[in-house]
Amino acid sequence: MKLFDVYPINDITIERAKDSYVWDENGVQYLDMYGGHAVISIGHSNQHWVKRIEEQLNKIAFYSNSVQIPIQKELAKKLSKLSGKEDYQLFLVNSGAEANENALKLASFHTGRKKIIAFKKAFHGRTSLAVAATDNPSIIAPVNETENVVFLPFNDEAALKEYFQTNGTEVAAVIIEAVQGVGGITLASPGFLQLLRKLCDENGVILIADEVQCGYGRSGKFFAFDHAGINADIYTMAKGMGNGFPIGGILIASHIKPKYGMLGTTFGGNHLACAAGLAVLEVMEEEDLVEKSKQRGQYLINKLRKIDGIENVRGLGLMIGFDVPLGLKDLRKNLLLHHNVFTGEAKPNVIRLLPALTITRKQMDEFLDALQEAINELRSEQNIPVDEVSA
Ligand code: PMP
DSSP, X not given: OOOOXXXXXXXXXXXXXXXXXXXXXXXXXXXXXXXXXHTOSSOBTOHHHHHHHHHHHHHOSOOOTTSOOHHHHHHHHHHHHHHOOTTEEEEEESSHHHHHXXXXXXXXXXXXXXXXXXXXXXXXXXXXXXXXXXXXXXXXXXXXXXXXXXXXXXXXXXXHHHHHHHHGGXXXXXXXXXXXXXXXXXXOOHHXXXXXXXXXXXXXXXXXXXXXXXXXXXXXSSSGGGGGTOOOSEEEEOGGGTTTSOOEEEEEETTOOOOTTSSOOSSTTOHHHHHHHHXXXXXXXXXXXXXXXXXXXXXXXXXXXXXXXXXXXXXXXXXXXXXXOGXXXXXXXXXXXXXXXXOEEETTTEEEEOOOTTOOHXXXXXXXXXXXXXXXXXXXXXXXXXXXXXX
16 A cells, blocks of 8 residues: 655655654754744653653553543643633544634634635635635645635735725634744734634624644744734634644633534543643743743844845744745755755745754854755855855
8 A cells, every 4th residue: 555645755754753853863963943834842751751751651541531631631721821822622633734723613603693804815724614714725625615605815904904894794714823933934913813703703703823833832822812912712623732743722712602512523632732831831831931032033043144145034933934946946955965954844935944942052053054955055056156145
């Protein structure tokens, strides 16, 4: 049986990982500036996390959600403390798409409405409603096509006001990433999010913050929405929540009251996933990782802005992107193959950095050196004078 290739893959086999490094089968070391696909929050194979999962595995890994599962309550308590979102209910699922699927469904149940506002270049996952709200027609199957989703331009206050003026009371939900990830690291302006909050309030619309990629401390606050000083009605989470163990969740504001039976899942909230999720929060608290993410991100952004050859460095905390000029289009490949550094990409020419929140100054410097060397190599290979590349 052949494997279906989920992504374009390279020939590297990763066998082992620790903190921000991974090693291939020959023991070659790579620096992971991509956090294993924006997932690693507290570092690969974090020992507290390993121990918690191991202990839980030896007790019980799974039993149906029809019994008391105290570790779910422990997780909710810790999440409430670290996020400051005490007055919310937690519903645990298994992935980012599942979190968004349930958030959108719940908004529709709550409002009795069908329309959804999403944004250009948004990515919300690949299940039916989540993919329908994703701005990528090539991944939307005919059965998922719906007239109920409208894609408005990101950060465009005039377009938002205009749409709300004519359609506001038909809208069930607005779903937005405060920092678009797959879309290329684009920051929503605080003013745009505040306007969104106001228009949602005036029209009885549920505001969903997709924090699957930008949340869980990555942006330098627990949720990226927090930078705008507003609350969402529903927060969706996954990726960093389990540090590689599949777990997702949604936080539901107290004014939304899902009826029994509206939401459900077999595996969501299983003992093992909760142990992983709890370990992540314990390490985040112990090591003050939200604050560290802010400081480390600022360091990296400042240094990147001084690098000659890349453009438009932007980001929040350890969610950082920059543009790669055409002359250096092989930069990401060069970084991987010649400097053993994993980075992420976004179309058409963006490099995404989403390292573990535990990344050290030394590792960031190692990356910055590799980046400058890779740029120099590409330039000399192509014989491109310096000012022509950065023009
Ligand atoms: N929302 C956002 C913002 C994402 O970046 C992703 C994954 N790239 C998802 C949702 C979907 O998450 P998952 O792959 O866990 O379903």
